[in-house]
Amino acid sequence: xxxxxxxxxxxxxxxxxxxxxxxxxxxxxxxxxxxxxxxxxxxxxxxxxxxxxxxxxxxxxxxxxxxxxxxxxxxxxxxxxxxxxxxxxxxxxxxxxxxxxxxxxxxxxxxxxxxxxxxxxxxxxxxxxxxxxxxxxxxxxxxxxxxxxxxxxxxxxxxxxxxxxxxxxxxxxxxxxxxxxxxxxxxxxxxxxxxxxxxxxxxxxxxxxxxxxxxxxxxxxxxxxxxxxxxxxxxxxxxxxxxxxxxxxxxxxxxxxxxxxxxxxxxxxxxxxxxxxxxxxxxxxxxxxxx
Amino acid sequence: xxxxxxxxxxxxxxxxxxxxxxxxxxxxxxxxxxxxxxxxxxxxxxxxxxxxxxxxxxxxxxxxxxxxxxxxxxxxxxxxxxxxxxxxxxxxxxxxxxxxxxxxxxxxxxxxxxxxxxxxxxxxxxxxxxxxxxxxxxxxxxxxxxxxxxxxxxxxxxxxxxxxxxxxxxxxxxxxxxxxxxxxxxxxxxxxxxxxxxxxxxxxxxxxxxxxxxxxxxxxxxxxxxxxxxxxxxxxxxxxxxxxxxxxxxxxxxxxxxxxxxxxxxxxxxxxxxxxxxxxxxxxxxxxxxxxxxxxxxxxxx
Numbered sequence: 001x002x003x004x005x006x007x008x009x010x011x012x013x014x015x016x017x018x019x020x021x022x023x024x025x026x027x028x029x030x031x032x033x034x035x036x037x038x039x040x041x042x043x044x045x046x047x048x049x050x051x052x053x054x055x056x057x058x059x060x061x062x063x064x065x066x067x068x069x070x071x072x073x074x075x076x077x078x079x080x081x082x083x084x085x086x087x088x089x090x091x092x093x094x095x096x097x098x099x100x101x102x103x104x105x106x107x108x109x110x111x112x113x114x115x116x117x118x119x120x121x122x123x124x125x126x127x128x129x130x131x132x133x134x135x136x137x138x139x140x141x142x143x144x145x146x147x148x149x150x151x152x153x154x155x156x157x158x159x160x161x162x163x164x165x166x167x168x169x170x171x172x173x174x175x176x177x178x179x180x181x182x183x184x185x186x187x188x189x190x191x192x193x194x195x196x197x198x199x200x201x202x203x204x205x206x207x208x209x210x211x212x213x214x215x216x217x218x219x220x221x222x223x224x225x226x227x228x229x230x231x232x233x234x235x236x237x238x239x240x241x242x243x244x245x246x247x248x249x250x251x252x253x254x255x256x257x258x259x260x261x262x263x264x265x266x267x268x269x270x271x272x273x274x275x276x277x278x279x280x281x282x283x284x285x286x287x288x289x290x291x
Numbered sequence: 292x293x294x295x296x297x298x299x300x301x302x303x304x305x306x307x308x309x310x311x312x313x314x315x316x317x318x319x320x321x322x323x324x325x326x327x328x329x330x331x332x333x334x335x336x337x338x339x340x341x342x343x344x345x346x347x348x349x350x351x352x353x354x355x356x357x358x359x360x361x362x363x364x365x366x367x368x369x370x371x372x373x374x375x376x377x378x379x380x381x382x383x384x385x386x387x388x389x390x391x392x393x394x395x396x397x398x399x400x401x402x403x404x405x406x407x408x409x410x411x412x413x414x415x416x417x418x419x420x421x422x423x424x425x426x427x428x429x430x431x432x433x434x435x436x437x438x439x440x441x442x443x444x445x446x447x448x449x450x451x452x453x454x455x456x457x458x459x460x461x462x463x464x465x466x467x468x469x470x471x472x473x474x475x476x477x478x479x480x481x482x483x484x485x486x487x488x489x490x491x492x493x494x495x496x497x498x499x500x501x502x503x504x505x506x507x508x509x510x511x512x513x514x515x516x517x518x519x520x521x522x523x524x525x526x527x528x529x530x531x532x533x534x535x536x537x538x539x540x541x542x543x544x545x546x547x548x549x550x551x552x553x554x555x556x557x558x559x560x561x562x563x564x565x566x567x568x569x570x571x572x573x574x575x576x577x578x579x580x581x582x583x584x585x586x587x588x589x590x591x592x593x
Contacts, residue, residue, distance in 0.1 A: 012497075013419070013420060013497065016414070016418065016496070017414040017420040017497075018420075020410040020418075020497075020501065021426060023406075024408060024411035024467050027407065027463075027467030028429070028430065028469075030448065031445060031448070031463065032433045032441070033429075033433075034444075034448060035445045036436055036441055036444070038444035039443065042443065099330065099333065102326075103326065107333065107334055110338055112580070112583070113576065115587075116572055116573065117569050117572070118526040118544055118547075120526070120544040120547050120548050121568055121569050123548075124547060124561055125343075125561075125565055127551065128558060129343070134356045134359055134360075139359050139361060142360060142362075168340075176587055180588050218591070228437075229439045231439065231529055232529065235529075236548055236552065253440075253442075254442075254533075257442075258533060263447070270440040270441065270443060271440070273437075273439075274437065274440035274441075277435075277437065
């Protein structure tokens, strides 16, 4: 074993590394690690923001969570939203990536513009477009003979409407990663398969798709996490309605913390959400490596 | 500005540069016929909300609903364009203040994020020190904790620090960014060792190596990081909603959202507000697209 003391030169190097790392580490400690610990602690407390009173309540918040029908509904709604948004968004992203690769370059730019448009602007503009009487979408549908739809005012159509606007906003992001994945496939794989007589459908099925698996896993994880964080469009457009049809987890956390003044309960729900997402991410990574 | 030697060549040129060979055959020929309508349809799907937004923001109040149904070119192009809506926003809704706030906060966020992020990224990529892997894993671990799940306790932290309802509250939690650190670290790693070794032989301290030798070498990555972070900061909504109350601290997304959630919703003002909040960023994006693509793909920023 090497038990020599580090040289003066090495100590100088460690000192530089420490000084260069310190500002970022302090920032992370204050705004990530400490709040993460605090969230867990807060989950076992009853914390009133107005009076500042703070009391240990053990697992009370989690017991409440287990029997809160509204929390169950918000989780269910979030899962439904996830099922509507993520698979369709990723399939469309792959189709657009294939299209853009052979299509004009300006189309890529156009598809990316919504990703740099703010969530608030996308929400309010689509909110107006969905307006049953004066909205653009019903007048477009009218142009092809479809009767006016209620969209956000109907508890059946509200969540699909939110999912559609989120697909519109997010699909460019996924498309970029598919494009990056597509260009990293060596061209001679296609040439070899084509020499063996594969047609273009077989090329896609047996060359392109398997080699995009890493991209698909990455996108599945990031899109899933971001689907479970959905907040802004729902907060602005439907406020969880009609009749709770679009009440999702983060909206419920927000309401408990900042409207009902139940900080402890909000923290407990946050911990459940964080654990849920962590398990999904780790599981997807494991599953993709095992194969 | 578009000096070609300075481009972030990593991902962007690979995405854009190489096109697959055109295949020939009956399937490809039928696709050639279909392609144009598909391209136009896709483009229309992404563009039509912007056309409506831009046309309507220059429309007088009484014309807003007139041409929506049935749809025609008049739906998107105002016959008598006016600046009244913008005048109203700036004179009566204090939109100028919100724009300045958001711009200042975004610039400060970008500057600090890049400075402290590039320092630690340099240390992680180019200095061997004990515990380096642990530090890197600790940073990446923050990616696994979505902000929404700790926003309640970050809010309480801000409150305990006495920063509730201040400018500092709007940018401090965002200046340490694992995605940006990761992005910059990747680029520092690509720089050849000889550059650093030569500088150290010449007697440069590690900080001088970082500042004078390494930073200039990753300038394109810094532009990518800056733009991605700028967009992120400009978009902030949930956090400012929670942590500010003072109307003087209103950021642009809050200002736009309030037009929408007002008791008395005025469509023409929403369009104009959305226009102001969006168009400058889109123009910036058109110039910096390659940097944006590079930043997003390398860091996985979502």
